[in-house]
Amino acid sequence: MRGVFRARGLVNGLGWGEALISPSPISFLGGVDPEDGRIVDRSHELFGSSIHKKVFIFPHSIGSSVGAYVIYKLKKNDKAPSAIINLRSDMITVSGCAISNIPLVDMVDGLSLIKEGDDLIVNGRDGFVILY
Amino acid sequence: MVIHLYLTNYEERALNGEYGEALEMAYRILLSVGRLTDASRLIEISSAHLSGVSYSTIGEHGREFLESFSLNAKVSIPTTVNPAGIDPKNPSDFGIHDDYISEQMKIVRSYKKLGVTESFTCTPYEVAHPPPKGNHVSWAESSASIYANSILDLRTNRESALSALASAVTGKTPYSELHIDEFRKPSLSIHVDIDELSGSMKFGLLGYFAGKMARGPMALQGIKSPTSSESKALCAAIGTSGASGMFLIKDKVDAERVKFDRGDLERTYDELNDAEEGDAIVLGCPHLGLNEIYDISDSVEGKKFNKRCLLFCSRRVYEEAKLRGYTDKIEGAGADFICSTCAVFTPIISHLEVDVIATNSCKAAHYLKRAQNVRVSLKETHEILKEVCG
Numbered sequence: 001m002r003g004v005f006r007a008r009g010l011v012n013g014l015g016w017g018e019a020l021i022s023p024s025p026i027s028f029l030g031g032v033d034p035e036d037g038r039i040v041d042r043s044h045e046l047f048g049s050s051i052h053k054k055v056f057i058f059p060h061s062i063g064s065s066v067g068a069y070v071i072y073k074l075k076k077n078d079k080a081p082s083a084i085i086n087l088r089s090d091m092i093t094v095s096g097c098a099i100s101n102i103p104l105v106d107m108v109d110g111l112s113l114i115k116e117g118d119d120l121i122v123n124g125r126d127g128f129v130i131l132y
Numbered sequence: 133m134v135i136h137l138y139l140t141n142y143e144e145r146a147l148n149g150e151y152g153e154a155l156e157m158a159y160r161i162l163l164s165v166g167r168l169t170d171a172s173r174l175i176e177i178s179s180a181h182l183s184g185v186s187y188s189t190i191g192e193h194g195r196e197f198l199e200s201f202s203l204n205a206k207v208s209i210p211t212t213v214n215p216a217g218i219d220p221k222n223p224s225d226f227g228i229h230d231d232y233i234s235e236q237m238k239i240v241r242s243y244k245k246l247g248v249t250e251s252f253t254c255t256p257y258e259v260a261h262p263p264p265k266g267n268h269v270s271w272a273e274s275s276a277s278i279y280a281n282s283i284l285d286l287r288t289n290r291e292s293a294l295s296a297l298a299s300a301v302t303g304k305t306p307y308s309e310l311h312i313d314e315f316r317k318p319s320l321s322i323h324v325d326i327d328e329l330s331g332s333m334k335f336g337l338l339g340y341f342a343g344k345m346a347r348g349p350m351a352l353q354g355i356k357s358p359t360s361s362e363s364k365a366l367c368a369a370i371g372t373s374g375a376s377g378m379f380l381i382k383d384k385v386d387a388e389r390v391k392f393d394r395g396d397l398e399r400t401y402d403e404l405n406d407a408e409e410g411d412a413i414v415l416g417c418p419h420l421g422l423n424e425i426y427d428i429s430d431s432v433e434g435k436k437f438n439k440r441c442l443l444f445c446s447r448r449v450y451e452e453a454k455l456r457g458y459t460d461k462i463e464g465a466g467a468d469f470i471c472s473t474c475a476v477f478t479p480i481i482s483h484l485e486v487d488v489i490a491t492n493s494c495k496a497a498h499y500l501k502r503a504q505n506v507r508v509s510l511k512e513t514h515e516i517l518k519e520v521c522g
Contacts, residue, residue, distance in 0.1 A: 098164040098165070101160075
């Protein structure tokens, strides 16, 4: 399926890649290894998966606000996702993406139509997601 | 509905990098946070207070970000900063590991480079004159932002380290939430059904209970006007247990009512207290003010502490208390002052190698248990002093 989905643009920029979908929230501090971009929280569904170059979809961040700096470190190490989509975003994800130049949107109309592995383009400035 | 955040021409140009990387990043943070909180524009503010100073809280990644950001950035308005993990003036005290000292001092240097006031305190309102009532500010450190909204009649959201930093550099903040009159109305009223609630620990217990109940602004009914010490404890505890950013002390409020009675007080106490007696005493969360140091000096003068006692305050308040002769009396009784350092997020606590800390602070009790793996004996200051300095 193809389509354009409206969203709320939060952090400007254009990012594209395959969708990686996390049903549960994520704690960047302790949950993601900033050296290799893998999810290292053993209790998380996506344990072992890499978020590098993905369009990473998760409900929102939990845990320490230091998570924002982990997002920054992921970017510095070139292991960051190419864009992030949240159900309803939060201060940690927003500030982490803002200092790392990672496009971010939330409140996507029809998010449930997007499946794991779909090719997506995220426009963080104008607030939309393209599935192609 | 998506609200459009309007930027001026100047703000657009800054966002596009025309005035350098630091302003570009600062405006990107404000724009993003503004969109998240449904702001319609940015407004000017008169001061900023930054969290994210202790190496124990921001770690190596935070240190690395600040080193890079401070290369080309300067604050544009009066800006105070939170306590560090050790006293930047006496980093070698307490035998803290060299690596920790080195990392902490890099963070301190980054903030100096940014041009902040080197306050290193969670009570900025006690070291510098706060702006006049009604002013918009951008304060991080939840206890300080709740104090700003509720006691000083300033307007701030509960900012994060990064949003407050962006505000310090730009002099602006998103016009949203607690900056706007209609969002400052209490949505919940806590009715205190206890005769003459007094003491900073008990006000802390009220705050810890209230913070869990309220998401937004709240009214507190049935209490006397708190002293400055009680106010600090109340604000700190509200900030610890929940997301609310302000309270009003007001008896007639049109909002949902929740009762706080003696049973609630005791249940909240039992949740935070898990030991009879402390092996060491920690006071100063939030940092002690001049009046609190005076009260301590008055009750310990000529006596001796029989346990290790650490008192946390800002250097500015310490100097003032020293001039007035308060600190000599306290140090003479065997207690130690630690300036510019957070009472909780510091390696000094684990260096004490004790199992139980006695404190009057609900905020400290909450975080000491989680971050320092110690048990906590929670009591009013005068009760603690009576036990250990008789």
